[in-house]
Amino acid sequence: MPLVRTTLTIDPDVALRAKQKVQSPGIFFKLLFNQALRIGIEAVLSLRESQLYRPKGFAMGYPAPPGARICGEDIPCFNPA
Numbered sequence: 001m002p003l004v005r006t007t008l009t010i011d012p013d014v015a016l017r018a019k020q021k022v023q024s025p026g027i028f029f030k031l032l033f034n035q036a037l038r039i040g041i042e043a044v045l046s047l048r049e050s051q052l053y054r055p056k057g058f059a060m061g062y063p064a065p066p067g068a069r070i071c072g073e074d075i076p077c078f079n080p081a
Contacts, residue, residue: 010018022029 018029018032021027021032
């Protein structure tokens with residue numbers, strides 16, 4: 001497989017942990033990240049569809065028509081006239 005070079009932005013806490021681990025004999029930065037990515041990708045791909053995070057969205061409706069009453073728990077009723 002050909003080498004692929006890319007740039008990733010790594011969170012500071014992750015970079016710190018990686019640098020600490022790389023100071024151990026026989027551990028190289030590139031190998032550490034490649035192995036971590038392999039494990040992480042496999043973990044995500046093995047999740048069932050129901051385990052994946054899916055944000056929930058809902059329709060918020062249309063703007064109120066002119067003359068409509070707007071009120072709620074913390075909003076006093078307002079009737080633009």
